[in-house]
Amino acid sequence: MEAGANSLNNVVSNPPETVSVRSTEELMAKSIAPVKREFLCPPSVKTSDSNNVNDSDVKKADVNYETSTPILKEKKSKRQLKRERREEKKSALHLCPEVAKSGKVSSCRYNERCRFSHDLEAFKVQKPDDLEGSCPFLVNEGPCPYGLACRFAGTHRDNDACVGNGTINSHKKDNETNILDKDFQKLLWKNKVKFPKADASLKLLGLLGNGKGKKMVDGENVDENFANGTEKIDENGCCKVPAVLVNEVDSFLAVFEEDEKHETDLDDELRLSKKTKFMVDETCSVQHNNGQIQQKEEVDKSSGHNEQQTIVEHIIGDTDKSLKLHPHEKKLIDFSQRLYLAPLTTVGNLPYRRVCKALGADITCGEMAMCTNLLQGQASEWALLRRHSSEDFFGVQICGAYPDTVAKTVELIEKHCTVDFIDINMGCPIDIVVNKGAGSALLTKPMRMKSVVQASSRAVDTPVTIKVRTGYFEGKNRIDSLIHDIGNCGASAITIHGRTRQQRYSKLADWQYIYQCARATPPGLQVLGNGDVFSYLDWNIHHTDCPELSSCMIGRGALIKPWIFTEIKEQRNWDISSAERLDILKDYVRFGLEHWGSDSKGVETTRHFLLEWLSYTCRYVPVGLLDVIPQKINWRPPSYFGRDDLETLMASDSAADWIRISEMLLGKVPTGFTFAPKHKSNAYDKAENG
Template sequence: MSDEMNVDLKRPSEVDGAAGQANGHDDSGTTAPAAKRVKVDNNNDNAENAPKEIDARDDRDRGMAKIKPEFLLASAASKAQVDDDAAEASGAIDHADGKVDARDGGGKKKKKKQGGQNHNRSYGQFDDELRLCNSRTYSNEFSPKPCRYGDRCNMCHDLRKYFSEGRRGDLTTLGGKCPMFAQYQRCPAGWKCRFIKSHSEEVEREDGRKELVLLGAPDADDEEPDRKPGVVNVVHADVKYNLSRRKADLSKSERYTKWVEKETDLMRKIYNRKKPDCDESEDTELHELRAQFVEPPFKASEKRKIYFGRETPTLAPLTTQGNLPFRRLCVELGAQVTYSEMALGMPVVQGGKGEWALMKAHESEISSPRYSPSPDDIVQGYDNSKDIKFGAQITGNQPWVVMKATEALTNHLPHLRVVDLNCGCPIDLVFQQGAGSGLLDAPPKLEKMIRGMNAVSGEVPITAKLRMGVRDGKPNATKLIERLAFGSPDFRERLGAPGCAAVTLHGRSRQQRYTKSANWTYIAECAALIKSYNQQRDELTDTIREADASTQANTTGGKMYFLGNGDCYSHIDYFDHVDNAKVDTVMIARGAMIKPWIFEEIEKGQYLDKSATERLAYVEKFVRYGLEAWGSDELGLGFTRRFLLEWLSFTCRYIPLGILEHLPAKINDRPPAYRGRNDLETLLSSNDYRDWIKISEMFLGPAHPSFNFQPKHKSSSYDTIEAEG
């Protein structure tokens, strides 16, 4: 661990620092042109009246952040470049057991390791030395529950031995108080809690014996004592068991699959009979075949209405980092729409605990998003009071997989805004199976998926997230969007539109991954195309006909919402994309991970120069929310520390506005070596993982001896996946 920075480990409220603000948005709502940068005066943090000058940096300075001279270190070497694509390089994926996953093309021969692979890293074991039996976890010392295994149980049944030999001592961080008990007067961790002294006591009984008594224990008849307060969409174990045994009711998907098979057979017969020189009898038979077509069992127009607008900045679905505590923090800071981490369709259908755990949401995510449309833009029939912020994202490589996954989710999750289909994830493991961005080159399959998901999702709308295309220089998003808006020309007249309620486009190709800047020019072209679809359906081209209104998405006039995604790092970027690219709203990914208060900047319309104290307070909030979500026992502390370190690997990339010479800041700009305005700010900017561990110890104490966290690339400050789609 680095000893170069001597930071007093005080609580955030005790650390010196002041927040400044720099206004980059005028009263008229317009934003400064992207080609200009605001010169920041050293003695004035408010840049509203600061002079503007053309960014005259030469090519050597491109991609480099301009730091005020007084903050530069003697070393002219720049900070290590962060490779946003490092975690998704091609090649077989090595797992913790040393084996190669055959699904990623490694079944025949183990490939040579390549730098930048997304390894399934081992973080070590972070559990108690002695495992306390569940029959003792929630019971007082003298009144334990009977152990179902009796003498065969190999876990610890002696509370005092467990405290003296089986666990590490209580934590003194966070005031020594359990966040769960302080908030809810109940701790699901029971005696395993690392803050147990804050909700237990030793009571002397009449016979002189002293008993350890647990405060805030779950009810004795509670079937799920580990259920976390404030968490929704918690699916009972019986549901997952029935899914794993193929006993769950997924009859809608099965009926729709049979209908699709029958329609496919009829289409094949019609195609084979369709000859230019057919006689009258054959023509009659052809009409009889066409008469056998049956209406598809869905009406997208009957689904619940949703709304995306200027006032609804959206947090992207993020693999690894889009966890419940992080989403909760972003909602608190102003995020209006959130998504689960991307779940694989097949494990969902099979009742996989890991995938279903991704669907848990905090109660703050089921509140209504902000809604303040202008009088000229009122959404007819939209009831904001019934809308919520949280949606689920899934992916799969076959229509029946995503259909069954969608039906399972909508049957058992009571709080879902939408189900989003990921059609852009560039990860090799996903792409090579034909899922994620593998769907970009399979438009018929993609259309079948959206139609099928709409057929089984009940009132929950279906949306999709795309990339520009698979290969650089060959974008096909316009054709895909047309297909999602109206359906294939071969089926449009009979089946209507697929009913896709919204499309999100990430302005990069699959081949590009996260290199170069997002192509907002292409996003704007797609937005204009969708606007023409929504306004002039009957006059698009000679070959396009308007789809049946009853099959359109249940939005204003059948409108399909359009979201842009890529490189949004400030309110300037956000409003520029909404006003100039004409997207309905912007989905934010890495910008939110680096500075989650970007949503607050969008709401206030100005830059917020957060002090180191405020930034550390967000870290403390994440820790508290993590302990609530994953538990305050040794295992929960390990998970909280792991995901905190992953997040700190992004937050260290934030360059404080007060030390920049020019605004606006850009997400891809990298600074030369610099020091912060105080020691804490310098610590928070470090890209040394040992300093991230040092920050985690401020709130979680020393890590478990077997805990392991070390980036596999010394030149990269993080190793995680961002499934931007």
């Protein structure tokens, strides 16, 4: 559809709100975007008529366009979904990938035992019509890896009709890294992967255990040695003995155990023994003054204190040299003044990050991955760690509840992935994450929070960063009291989202509190702010008001208008046209087909994530339509006409209209297709909406 297409009364099926004549100040006070009056829809106009759309511009889909709410999916049981998948694989449309690549039934090594269809003729009869455009893999050397199953098979060259040897096209492998190896995945399934660095780090911190030797202290699982008096706990649940002292006590105990039992095994040397001769008396006060340890009880001089201390240092050095790293010896990472695209659940996939990189983003980060799922070798979770070659400054974000889980995960990622930093999410507000003790739940357990940071940063050379919210409960910010300890635990940077977990997204971010934390940060810890950055003016204000701030992370602002990175770099409000916005969507679709595949499954996967993204972009109000610029992120768009048909269509908050946009790029949706946005991002009146 061209920008100058014929005008129509309105193609918006479900406008956000019809606004009566009010002053600009009144609209802004009610968080309604002050759209110019000539573009506003009259209150009496019913905007459900979509028959004026030119059939050549927007293809009709078998969906209900008259609905005023998103189309809801029917909830199915796991058994029903499994049965449907099994039946789908038996259909002729579910052609064996090897047969599709080569065009020969004999190419499948499983023959009759293959779970996929080998009926080429039936597949050709039932296969949907090819989509308009050319195969996204034709720009590369070699044939399309999807062969006959490609929805652009008609554009394949004769010599590229089949792969021949059945190998996957190398283009995807060359451009994407951090792909889970199948043999290694099997080792994860069988729990046969070792984590020497993580185990050594946890032992030095007294956090290693198999679960049997743990007790509950103030609602937290702690090591049995901790609960038995090796470390004392005050009435607030805080340790009286600093973690540094615990390491030294553990080491001393290990040395004495070696003298008594004459054991040479490293695990036994570092293990706390109940029979050890050296015990810290409950009445013994341990003080920490300027890094010096003073004890009221004196160790027997005949024990050879100096010699034993040398042995302790030797043991620690042999265990893992990385554990001795001074903070300045770790790999350095600089976030200063760089445009950081936030890790975004569902929408922040690899194709979307490629779009943002092309529009000026400097730093990208993968979607949040759960540590337990990564350790279990789940392919879907490992897919969140994928990195494209265009992402020159890339990190991954993980989420876990306990130090051992997180430490093992960071070691796993450092060994098997190529990343510039690893971010630990301690601010996710989603119930399913918080109920497992991860995400924002860690904000209520500062001891465990510090242990997670310390154990993970000691286990790897890769810089470890964390992302938090200001606190858990509204009105009870607490990061300012923890930030100094977090810096001493080994984190390279901390990103502070200016809301509590309880607030979700219901209020504006508290940037004054973020500034307060940035000014109180110890040397060596970089602070990044996050929340409501929606224009280059917002970016400038934050860096002017608080020079101590290293950078700003951009999340929802980039979802609504990914060209915000261009605006910041060029210091302007870009009045982008609908045609330019459509070009961005075309790039996303092309990247999606390259990533998820150009067969029917890949096309529908690309469509699904495109629709999720469109549920955010409908919030954008073009600069040329506003009385006051720039737009604020909490402004709700009223019902308005665009400057052309496509701009009007893009303003709709109806799932039916998003589907129509997807059909312009990916063809007609399948029969019975339904969609509802995962995060309810087109709603404004609920706190959980992002």
